[in-house]
Amino acid sequence: MTNVKIGNISIKKKGVLGPMLEYTTHPYRLLCNEYDCGLCFSEMVYINQLVYAPESLNNSSLLNSSKKDSPSAFQLVGDFSDSVLSLKAVEFIDNYNFFDIIDFNTGCPSNRVINGNSGSGLLKNIDSILSTLKNAKGISKKPITVKTRLGFDKVDIFNNVEKLVNTGIDAITIHARKAIDSNNISSDYNIVRKLKKEFSLPIIYNGDITDDNFFEFFDFDLLMVSRNALGNPFVFKKINYFEKKNSFLEKNFLENLNALKRFHEIEKKNPINFVKKKNMALQFIKDFQGASFFRNxxxxxxxDSDLEKIFIEIEHKLLELQQ
Ligand SMILES: Cc1cc2nc3c(=O)[nH]c(=O)nc-3n(C[C@H](O)[C@H](O)[C@H](O)COP(=O)(O)O)c2cc1C
Structure with missing residues (x-):
């Protein structure tokens, strides 16, 4: 059974919710936690915003969390070659009541992020962030992790991981694509398998894991699911069930709707803005005849009451389709 130590934090379930901007909010993390997710990542948050305008984060609920939101990792994004700013951000989260782990994003491929010498832009010169990571390890009580890719435009993950490990980081997530690869290019999990043999720190595998193929990745310590977990927290139940029983948990035809209703309940007590909430709700409503009508x-x-009426209509539709 899974028992992976990331620093002083024990992860007891194999499925990990990947960080997703606009989606991996506090209420969604709480939902995934109820669905046997072992570790949830926050949305990425800019170190500049965290240090210079933390109050602005309240409006976007990026700092929202609670005791139940655990184990969880807070993801930083920014120019980590700026050690002073980065360490101030680390200090902020280290002293914050919530979040167990501090994660550094060196994988985001968006041009805007790369142009700010952030995300996967940092892979062009990994040496520029090593002293920041080493110092982060020195000052933080919370474990430090890095989420990265195979490289920027070539695979240099073997060199990079060696350098990153030497900073003392506690775990690494590897999205098995280069920064320049589009999502249509399959992830290269065999490279990550080779890395696993060479390095002893926990490796979280990420890239193209779905409800249907997760068991093929079971040799990795932890499995990070991002896109497939949008509106589908059930994937974590499936992973956990498979680990315990070596068989597949079947999905009920009302499962996604029930998960959405539960998300709605949790969100009422842990609110996010309504647009974000609707965008999340849309993720649950797919893969059935007429779904687009309800999505519209x-x-x-x-x-909220509009949404609740729509949930009832969806339930009627799903029952009708089932007959
Ligand atoms: C909508 C969306 C938002 C994302 N936001 C982040 C983010 O904030 N930080 C990050 O490291 N990766 C982010 N990612 C990348 C995913 O976490 C993940 O690495 C990538 O989608 C590959 O995994 P998958 O095949 O399981 O989706 C995002 C992906 C999507 C689709």
Whole structure:
């Protein structure tokens, strides 16, 4: 059974919710936790914003968390070659009541992020962030992790991991693509398998894991699921069930809707803005005949009670389709 130590934090379930901007909010992390997710990542948060305008994060609920939101990792993004700024951000989260792990994003491929010498832009010169990571390890009580890719435009992950390990980081997530690869190019999990043999720190595998193929990745310590976990927390239940029983948990036809209703309940007690909430709700409503009709209704909904009415209509539709 899974028992992976990331620093002083024990991860007891194999499935990990990957960081996703706009989606891996506090209520969604709580939902995934209820669905047997072993570790949830926050949305990425800019170190500049955290250090210079932390109050602005309240509006976007990026700092929202709670005791139950654990184990969880808070993801930083920014120019980590700026050691002073980066360490101030680390200090902020280290002293924050919530979040167990501090993660450094060196994988985001968006041009805007790369142009700010951030995300996967940092892979062009990994040496520039090593002293920051080493010092982060020195000052933080919380474990320090890095999420990265195989390289920027060539595979240099073997060199990079060696350098990163030498800083003392506690775990690494590897998205098995280069920064220049589009999502249509398959992830190269065999490279990550080779890395696993060479390095002893926990490796979180990331890239193209789905409900249907997760068991093929079971030799990795932890499995990070991102896109497939959007509106589908059930994937974590499936992973956990498979690990315990070596068989597949079947998905009920009402599962996604039930998960959405539960998300809605959790969100009412741990609110996020309504647009973000609707965008999340849309993720649950797919893969059935007529789903787009309800998705359109969600898009134009204006209140919680509008949403609740739509949930009832969806339930009727799903029951009708089932007959
Ligand atoms: C909508 C969206 C938002 C994302 N936001 C982040 C982010 O904030 N930080 C990060 O490291 N990766 C982010 N990612 C990348 C994913 O976490 C993950 O690395 C990538 O999607 C590959 O994994 P998958 O095949 O399981 O989706 C995002 C991906 C998507 C689709």
């Amino acid at each position: 209704k969600i898009c134009v909904s204006k209140s």
